[in-house]
Amino acid sequence: MIEFLLEPLGYGFVIRGLAAGLLASISCALLSAFVVWRGMAFVGDALSHAILPGIVVAYIFGFSLFFGALGAAAVAVLAIGLISGRRRLKEDTAIGIVFSGLFALGVLMMSRVTTYQDLGHILFGNILGVSRSDLVLMLAVVIVTIVALTISHKEILVASFDPAHSVAIGLSPTLVRYILLFLLALTTVVAIQTVGVILVLSLLVTPAAAASMVSNRLRTIISLSVVMSLVATVFGFYVSYYSDVASGPAIALTLTSFFVVAFVSSRIRESRRRVGEEARSNAPA
Amino acid sequence: MNFLRRLNYGACRGDECDTPAVPHSFALEARDVRFVYPRSSAYVLDGVTLSVQAGERVALVGPNGAGKSTLLHLIIGMEQGYAGAIEVYGHPAHECRHRVAIVPQRSTVDWRFPVTVRQVVMTGRYVHLGWFKRPRQEDQDRVQDALETMDIVELANRQVGELSGGQQQRVMLARTLAHDADLLLLDEPLNHVDIGTQELIFHTLERLTADGKAVVVSTHDLGVLTVHFTRAVFLDRRVIADGRVDEVMTPETVAKAYGFEFHKDYVP
Numbered sequence: 054m055i056e057f058l059l060e061p062l063g064y065g066f067v068i069r070g071l072a073a074g075l076l077a078s079i080s081c082a083l084l085s086a087f088v089v090w091r092g093m094a095f096v097g098d099a100l101s102h103a104i105l106p107g108i109v110v111a112y113i114f115g116f117s118l119f120f121g122a123l124g125a126a127a128v129a130v131l132a133i134g135l136i137s138g139r140r141r142l143k144e145d146t147a148i149g150i151v152f153s154g155l156f157a158l159g160v161l162m163m164s165r166v167t168t169y170q171d172l173g174h175i176l177f178g179n180i181l182g183v184s185r186s187d188l189v190l191m192l193a194v195v196i197v198t199i200v201a202l203t204i205s206h207k208e209i210l211v212a213s214f215d216p217a218h219s220v221a222i223g224l225s226p227t228l229v230r231y232i233l234l235f236l237l238a239l240t241t242v243v244a245i246q247t248v249g250v251i252l253v254l255s256l257l258v259t260p261a262a263a264a265s266m267v268s269n270r271l272r273t274i275i276s277l278s279v280v281m282s283l284v285a286t287v288f289g290f291y292v293s294y295y296s297d298v299a300s301g302p303a304i305a306l307t308l309t310s311f312f313v314v315a316f317v318s319s320r321i322r323e324s325r326r327r328v329g330e331e332a333r334s335n336a337p338a
Numbered sequence: 339m340n341f342l343r344r345l346n347y348g349a350c351r352g353d354e355c356d357t358p359a360v361p362h363s364f365a366l367e368a369r370d371v372r373f374v375y376p377r378s379s380a381y382v383l384d385g386v387t388l389s390v391q392a393g394e395r396v397a398l399v400g401p402n403g404a405g406k407s408t409l410l411h412l413i414i415g416m417e418q419g420y421a422g423a424i425e426v427y428g429h430p431a432h433e434c435r436h437r438v439a440i441v442p443q444r445s446t447v448d449w450r451f452p453v454t455v456r457q458v459v460m461t462g463r464y465v466h467l468g469w470f471k472r473p474r475q476e477d478q479d480r481v482q483d484a485l486e487t488m489d490i491v492e493l494a495n496r497q498v499g500e501l502s503g504g505q506q507q508r509v510m511l512a513r514t515l516a517h518d519a520d521l522l523l524l525d526e527p528l529n530h531v532d533i534g535t536q537e538l539i540f541h542t543l544e545r546l547t548a549d550g551k552a553v554v555v556s557t558h559d560l561g562v563l564t565v566h567f568t569r570a571v572f573l574d575r576r577v578i579a580d581g582r583v584d585e586v587m588t589p590e591t592v593a594k595a596y597g598f599e600f601h602k603d604y605v606p
Contacts, residue, residue, distance in 0.1 A: 090451050141377070204470065208347075211461045214451045214498075217442035218513070221414040222465035223347035223435040269497040271452045 061294045069188055070180040070247075071290050074300065076191040077244040078256055078282035080198045084240055085261035085278045086271060087233055091213050094258050095145055096133070096234070099152035101241045101253040103129035105159025108175060108245075113166055119190050119242060126238035129155055130231070178249030178301035180290070191243045198236050205232055210271070247286075248301035255305035256282060259312050266315035281311050347435065347468055359437075360428025365521050365552030366390040366413065371422035373408060382408045383420070384575045390554060392520070395547045397563050397583070398556040400573040401596045406556035407443060409573070410523045414440050426521055436465045439519035441510045443526050449499045455509050456494040459484050462516030477516075484515040487542065503530030511539055522546065524555045528562060540566045563587060 061067045088097050104122040111121025129151050136147035163175075174182065202209075212219040212229035219226050237257075244253045260278035268274055289304030366389065373383040383405045390396050398406050411417045413424055415432040424431040426438055439462070462484070463477040473481075485491045488508040493501060498509060507527055514522055522543070528536055540562075543553050555567070563570055563583050570586050572578040572595040579586040579595070 086452070090448075207461075207464060207467075207472075208469065210451075210453060210457065211464055213448060214453050214458065214461070215442060215447045217411070217414065217416055217440055217446050218461060220416045221435065221438055221440045222517075223415075223432065224464070225347075265452070269452045269499075270454070274452060 058291070061291070066181055066183070067294070069183045069185065070300070071287070072188055073183040073191055073243075074180055074247045074286040074290055074304065075283060076188070076195050077240075077247045078286040078304075079279055080191075080195045080236075080240040081244050081253070081256035082260045082278040082282035083198050083202055083275060084233070084236055085257055085259075085282075086264070086274045087209060087213070088237070088257045089261040089265060090271075091233070093233065093237065094254065096148050097237055097241065097257045098254045099133075099148045100126050100129055100234075100238055101245060101250050102152050102159075103155035104238075104242060104245070105156055105175065105250065106162055107159075109159055109162040109166060113162075117190075119187070122242040122245065123238060125155065125159075126242060130234045130238060134231075174249070175245065176250050177299050178245065178247050178252065180247045180293070180300040183246055187246060191246075194239045194243045198240060201232065201236055205229070209233065248304055252301040252305045255308050259305075259308040260285075263308070263312040263315040266312070266319040281308065285311060347465070357427075357429045357434035359520070363425070363428030364389040365392045365394070365427060366554065367423075367425045368409070368413075369423045369425075371409070371412065371420055371424060373405075373412060373417065373420040375417075376419075381575060383412075386422075386573070386576055388571060388577060388580065390521075390552050392550050392552050393547050395543060395553045395566070395568050396555070397567040397570045398554055398573055399558070399560065399563065399570050399595065400578075401558060404574045404595070406573055407525050410440065410525050410554070410556060413523060414438060436518070437520045439514040439517040439522050441507070441514055441522075441524040441527050444503070444506070444529060447510075449506065451499075453498060454495050455490060455498055455501070456481060456485070458498055458509050459512045459516050462513035462518075465517060480516050480518070481512075484512040487515055488512040489538065502532070504532040504535035507531050507539065508535055511542060515542070520551055522551060522553045524553070526556055526558070528557060528559055536562070560587075560592065 062071070088094055104125040107121040107123070107125025107128075108118050109121075110125075111118045132151045133144065133147045136142055136150060137144040208219075208224055209229055209232070211222075212224060212226040216226040219229070241253050241257075244256055248256060260282045261274055263281060264274040264277035267277060285307035286304050289300055289307045292298065292303040292307075293300040368386055368388045371383050371386040372381055374381055386405070386409060398409070400406055408417065412420050413426070413431050426434070431438070459481045460473055460477065463473055463480060466477070467473065482491075485494055488511055490505065490508050490512060493505060493509075498506060501509065507530075511524075511527070524543075527539060531539070543555070544566075547553055557563075564587065567583050569581065570583045571580045572586060572591050574595050574597065579588075579591040
């Protein structure tokens with residue numbers, strides 16, 4: 054058994070891959086509660102797609118893919134804000150326009166400069182292609198996310214729950230939104246390495262969705278999300294190693310199964326409680 | 339510097355208030371306020387002039403779309419770009435944040451967000467904390483007092499979404515008490531509220547105004563006016579009537595505010 058667990062860890066690139074997966078899952082899980090409860094799933098999905106042209110440009114000019122992706126994410130966030138600002142268009146419309154436009158541009162550029170195998174790595178992740186400097190960046194992103202959330206959690210809470218009160222005390226909900234979008238962009242960029250564009254959303258949405266079936270305390274939801282993501286990443290990693298399947302889908306499916314279990318058990322609990330209440334109210338006094 | 343100031347929030351930086359109330363000023367004064375929503379051409383507020391003194395309990399009455407909420411939003415700074423002037427205790431409306439508290443309309447609050455009753459009430463203290471500061475013992479005590487006043491201590495650890503409409507409104511008023519503001523704005527606080535809570539809300543508001551706070555409550559419920567308010571302002575994009583409730587509560591005023599014809603010879 055121990056041999057089974059240790060065998061993959063004999064290779065440096067495999068250890069780096071696992072470390073990358075764990076770091077990405079931590080920063081995604083930390084944001085997951087806010088993505089779920091503020092309804093930011095669509096913008097998270099959009100960001101993960103919109104960074105494609107940034108990655109291609111970085112590839113062409115030979116600078117860090119991380120900064121290429123981050124630049125494209127910044128363009129996407131600003132464009133969404135600009136199009137939806139001052140009540141011109143609804144935000145999801147703006148997200149749709151920017152998302153599809155930038156992704157299409159990325160695919161087009163990609164088809165001219167690289168092979169479709171590279172596209173596959175970006176779309177579905179390549180956990181075993183992580184370099185040492187990638188790891189350092191990922192660690193930095195995790196630290197930035199933890200620090201930012203520690204400093205601003207009470208501000209995020211008030212701006213999410215009651216924007217009017219937030220404005221009344223002088224705290225701009227827009228500022229809070231941009232803080233979250235910035236963290237979301239950073240996190241998405243590092244997570245793409247491990248799970249790819251298509252499945253980043255599973256790390257951003259599913260953990261907190263599953264945790265919310267179990268608890269309605271923000272702190273508990275965030276902690277549970279982190280634990281579930283870490284477990285899913287390790288499990289998905291081994292499945293990927295031994296059955297020779299891509300790591301991204303293996304991790305994503307593990308998270309999905311966590312959600313299914315949490316969902317079903319919460320439904321069962323609910324119906325039991327209801328039956329209990331009915332029994333009590335029907336009982337003779 | 340101005341930009342950094344805008345990023346910061348919360349009340350005064352030192353022990354002294356940066357913007358002490360100007361002597362003999364009104365708690366709230368609006369002068370010829372006009373406002374158009376972006377990409378709209380119709381004035382929502384068209385020359386509203388209104389003043390509220392400390393210790394007054396004023397009902398802002400009018401049909402939906404009369405501009406009641408908009409006026410409250412302008413006071414807290416939720417909408418910008420209005421013409422005219424709004425002053426709170428002699429200062430431009432948003433200069434001293436800890437003076438103004440709002441209980442917003444229920445629909446603008448995300449009740450499903452995972453926060454507990456105690457956390458929500460604690461957000462009333464945030465204006466005294468700002469970024470980086472965590473709640474101190476004094477803040478905890480204020481929150482506890484507010485929970486006790488609104489009789490929701492036993493709900494303190496529940497998620498707000500699980501509560502009834504009346505209980506939720508008690509939580510919001512408890513937050514306002516923890517905020518310790520001098521001007522309280524309540525936007526339609528009586529919707530979906532049980533009679534017990536309604537009485538508790540008014541009892542609390544009466545106590546606050548007796549202590550010298552000013553309270554403005556927007557409502558389209560004419561029934562509560564006569565019992566609970568000293569003064570009513572009928573609004574329909576501009577002030578239609580303003581005065582003691584028994585003086586302004588005439589069929590003519592109501593008809594005018596609510597936009598239907600008043601027939602003198604109508605016999606019920």
